[in-house]
Amino acid sequence: MTDDYEARKRRQRIERLKKIIKTSILVAIIVPLLTAILFIFLFARTRRELNELQVQYDDLLKSVESLRDTVEFDESDKDVYSTSDVEVSPRDDVLNDEANGADVATEENAVRHVYLTFDDGPSSNTPKILDILAEYNVKATFFVVGKTDEDSIESYKRIVDEGHTLGMHSYSHVYSQIYASEEAFAEDLTNLQEFLYDTTGVWSRYYRFPGGSSNTASRVDMKILIQHLTDLDITYFDWNIVSGDASGSYISADGIYQNCISKIGNYEDAVILMHDAAAKNSTVEALPRIIEAILELDNTVIVPMDDTTVPVQHQSID
Numbered sequence: 272m273t274d275d276y277e278a279r280k281r282r283q284r285i286e287r288l289k290k291i292i293k294t295s296i297l298v299a300i301i302v303p304l305l306t307a308i309l310f311i312f313l314f315a316r317t318r319r320e321l322n323e324l325q326v327q328y329d330d331l332l333k334s335v336e337s338l339r340d341t342v343e344f345d346e347s348d349k350d351v352y353s354t355s356d357v358e359v360s361p362r363d364d365v366l367n368d369e370a371n372g373a374d375v376a377t378e379e380n381a382v383r384h385v386y387l388t389f390d391d392g393p394s395s396n397t398p399k400i401l402d403i404l405a406e407y408n409v410k411a412t413f414f415v416v417g418k419t420d421e422d423s424i425e426s427y428k429r430i431v432d433e434g435h436t437l438g439m440h441s442y443s444h445v446y447s448q449i450y451a452s453e454e455a456f457a458e459d460l461t462n463l464q465e466f467l468y469d470t471t472g473v474w475s476r477y478y479r480f481p482g483g484s485s486n487t488a489s490r491v492d493m494k495i496l497i498q499h500l501t502d503l504d505i506t507y508f509d510w511n512i513v514s515g516d517a518s519g520s521y522i523s524a525d526g527i528y529q530n531c532i533s534k535i536g537n538y539e540d541a542v543i544l545m546h547d548a549a550a551k552n553s554t555v556e557a558l559p560r561i562i563e564a565i566l567e568l569d570n571t572v573i574v575p576m577d578d579t580t581v582p583v584q585h586q587s588i589d
């Protein structure tokens with residue numbers, strides 16, 4: 272009886288022990304498994320949230336880009352007049368040259384060259400700008416970006432067919448992309464150069480940096496990008512007269528006219544910065560008056576940029 276009792280007790284203990292061991296093993300397996308599943312779930316959720324954040328960030332970046340485009344030149348304008356190596360031709364030279372003869376201004380003997388330059392096109396305003404230039408038989412320079420719609424294709428062709436200079440202004444005009452690295456800049460440049468060649472047959476060798484060569488947005492030393500252009504036989508052009516049509520706030524046609532005309536006398540070669548963009552209607556409105564006023568100046572011609580143009584540059588390679 273006692274033996275039986277003892278034996279039963281032992282069996283019960285063994286059973287209990289077995290149960291404890293089984294439970295421990297189960298717990299040892301299930302807990303890490305559940306933890307792993309939980310982690311996988313959390314990881315997936317975090318990744319989804321990160322992706323959503325990335326999309327939001329990209330959108331934000333894009334809107335900042337477009338915002339920066341509208342005020343693009345506000346920053347660099349400051350540099351135009353403060354940088355010591357901006358090429359400024361003293362008015363004295365102009366007067367001396369005038370005293371030496373040259374009464375009738377032709378492209379060969381003109382004392383002063385005025386370059387009308389339009390950035391950021393083509394746009395819905397390009398045909399209007401081209402019509403005005405044609406009306407006055409004046410040639411300008413267009414620093415264009417890459418656009419593949421039908422109207423833009425037509426505008427590139429008109430620019431070339433009507434004798435204007437087709438310059439480049441980056442394909443994307445997205446600062447964070449083109450100024451991210453020399454490679455990114457090079458790729459964007461090649462894209463635009465080849466696209467323009469395919470569209471118009473012109474291999475453009477003229478460039479205007481978005482924001483100018485003195486922009487503060489580039490993560491690459493601008494001298495490296497300038498050297499890159501030089502290696503490809505591409506000349507870059509800044510400006511010495513700002514029409515003011517790039518500023519964020521509205522500027523009237525009269526304001527643009529005043530900005531353009533009041534400073535021409537300071538320069539032997541005046542390079543006027545204007546914008547060819549859908550929202551810049553006052554630029555189109557001011558253009559006829561600007562052209563008329565320039566044509567009335569003595570010994571002054573309006574010419575498109577070419578290989579003989581002495582470039583106005585805010586940065587030198589040295």
Ligand code: ZN
Nearest residue numbers: 390391481482
């Ligand atoms: Zn631009």
